[in-house]
Amino acid sequence: MKAVTVESLTKRFGDFTAVDNISFEIDEGEIFGLLGPNGAGKSTTISILATMADATSGKALVNGHHIAGDEDGVRKSIGIVFQDQSLDEELTAWENMDFHGRLYRIHGDTRRERTEELLELVGLDDRKDELVKTFSGGMRRRLEIARGLLHRPKVLFLDEPTLGLDPQTRNYLWEYIENLNMEFGISVIITTHYMDEADRLCDRVGIIDKGRIVALDTPENLKKSIGGDLITVKSDDYEGKLADINQPWIESIESYDGFFNIGLSGAEEHLTQIIEALAKTRITISSVSIRKPSLEDVFLYYTGKSIRDAEADSKERMRMMHFARRH
């Protein structure tokens, strides 16, 4: 059985299509990353899968339960950390956990033991009797994650769980998520804006842009898909000249604001040829660098936006040409 099956799911708000006919499957025990710029439709997708919003059309199964029709089955199977805070600030950390445990009908000792264990894991055991309103943003986030795990869900949704956490806590959490995933076979769907996080954690990654899935594969394959190596050339006057660098070993060229990326394999061997080709086309080079593509480059390639300026308008995006196959 698949942990999640999504078929032609669409969500419209009036005329605006937030999620546009997406389909994908998540295997049991898989950690699946959903990446995309702001407003891409990640949270909307998650809230539909978590039965918190209705889809306009399409269907989905979570842990074998239909999201429309068997809401209770879905809700029993999932744990979720929402993007926005969902704690009761007038209760203590312990009471928030306790409330959750009781709602999910976890009984007496089990509830207390797990609460203890999870609060320790997220480093809140010494503050457990303090009101949540006295907590910092990071502490609240950690509490929410602990809470989402309390009832040992089969499928765990994490909507930007590590936003605002310090690197140390992030690392802890990654380890914990990996452990949960391995020990209990919990399937995890995570959205994040940290590419290193997605790269380290996710078995597969779906890149979503303007409500559509534009790429979906393992981080390895995604990186390969844009070329084995990446040469980044910074230049101010390359516009209209890129088409002339026509070499058979170039797999892709993507241009952005003030720089462009050449995807190819064996960059080191071709470096002189590249420089020559650039010189021939009279492109002024301010700097050149060679590296292996990161998930960040993949994101840039498929959405035209670096994760940092994902919010910015896409007008500067200008795809000249590309030779690579897309998925």
Added chain:
Amino acid sequence: MDVIYTIWLRSIKRYLRSRSRIVGSLGMPLFLLVFLGFGLNSVVVIPNTGEDYVVFLAPGIVSMGVLFTSIFAGLQIIWDRQFGFLKETLVAPVSRTEIMLGQTFGGATTAIFQGTLILILSFLIGLKFPGILGLLIAAGFMILVGIAFTALGISIASRIEDMNGFQLIMSFLIFPIFGLSGAMFPITGLPPAFRSLTMYDPLTYGVEGIRYGLTGSSQIDPLVCLVVLSAFSVAMIMAGAFLFRKTRI
């Protein structure tokens, strides 16, 4: 049952923790009791019984405390929505009806607690102890008022998205319900047109029932009060459950 208890427990904890709010919300009733009660004592004559105005007023002010606390307890859902906590309850595998009932009983409990505090103040001011039976009758009516109006608050909260409508609710719902109820004046003295208006106000039956329990006399038959108020409570619970089931985050 677990779920209803859980939600109920949260309401109680939040209420007991807001000490300043408890004390603060006693100010207005105390003010009304002392200044209206004693101030108008010599002016107002209560027909038939001839009792002091402050004695007549006290059950009305108790009802007021229960009414306000319970409606606000129902409206708490709007805050829960705004602060995100509603998502936590709605995504859990529990029925909406259970959540709604938990919220209703929690709200009713805090409302009765608040009403009891005002009742104690009233005893200090001059209301005579009505005996155990009278107290039980009053408590029964307080429970019904608490349940009915928490459920009403939940119904409203399920339909409006944020606190923008709050002033509207205050002006066009809560104050009219209170003002028309005969909490502050004897309804038998009203002109007929106005009197029939008070008969459409469900709180009238609560006030009269509580008044019967506390002072031993009322202008509406307490059995009628019981029947009307019970019917209203059931209707409100059903409306609340229905509307809350459809609420979205």
